[in-house]
Amino acid sequence: MVCIDYGDRVVDESQLALYHYESVNGWINITSSTPENNEICGTVSSFSPFAVFELVDADGDGYTKDIDCDDYNASVNPDAHEICNGIDDNCDGQTDEIYVFGGFQQPINVDGSSIFKAGKTIPVKISLSDCSGANISAATVKIAINKVTDLVLGTEDELDIEASGNANTGNIFRYDETDQQFIFNLSTKGLTAGTYSVYAKPDDGSSYSVMYSLE
Numbered sequence: 001m002v003c004i005d006y007g008d009r010v011v012d013e014s015q016l017a018l019y020h021y022e023s024v025n026g027w028i029n030i031t032s033s034t035p036e037n038n039e040i041c042g043t044v045s046s047f048s049p050f051a052v053f054e055l056v057d058a059d060g061d062g063y064t065k066d067i068d069c070d071d072y073n074a075s076v077n078p079d080a081h082e083i084c085n086g087i088d089d090n091c092d093g094q095t096d097e098i099y100v101f102g103g104f105q106q107p108i109n110v111d112g113s114s115i116f117k118a119g120k121t122i123p124v125k126i127s128l129s130d131c132s133g134a135n136i137s138a139a140t141v142k143i144a145i146n147k148v149t150d151l152v153l154g155t156e157d158e159l160d161i162e163a164s165g166n167a168n169t170g171n172i173f174r175y176d177e178t179d180q181q182f183i184f185n186l187s188t189k190g191l192t193a194g195t196y197s198v199y200a201k202p203d204d205g206s207s208y209s210v211m212y213s214l215e
Helices: none
Strands: 002-005 016-022 026-029 039-042 050-054 100-104 114-116 121-129 141-149 174-176 181-187 194-202 208-214
Touching: 002 050, 016 039, 100 194, 100 208, 121 141, 121 194, 141 181
Parallel strands: 114 208
Antiparallel strands: 002 039, 016 026, 016 050, 100 121, 121 181, 141 194, 174 181, 194 208
């Protein structure tokens, strides 16, 4: 345990934190007690440099600089969505680690106009790439469906679809090396007429959906 006396120059003691410098990880927050009476304490295993920091939120994004990796950019914080821009948007130590969604492929129309026969199998297809445009094949993509309404909102009857290729495992899309896309053979057996949303959820935390109808 080490305690530092920071004097009487601080107005808001609740914004203080005691940091310890480690050769491998840099500055680490070691605060172990609430600052009071001009003193702050922390638990350490060595006596390398210490510093008392005031945890301000310079960019006003709700995250102080101890956890915000760029406290001068409000679009960068631990709750931000990573985008392709060459920076670490969500402060996880990685840059541009997202998948770029290439859209839902035929036979489902992206405008939600597709109508399929209830009881048939619909091949749900999507494509993913990285920020450089290279095709992604190793992602884990899950499927989910939700009934929106009993009304058939679609306007375009699609051809009857039968099962295509190998079956999927559970709710996981499989990757087709030939067409370089992810496919899930969605059985509509037991589903009633109406309009549904189908979701593709890659393991980067994103979620994409499109609507289709059954009759």
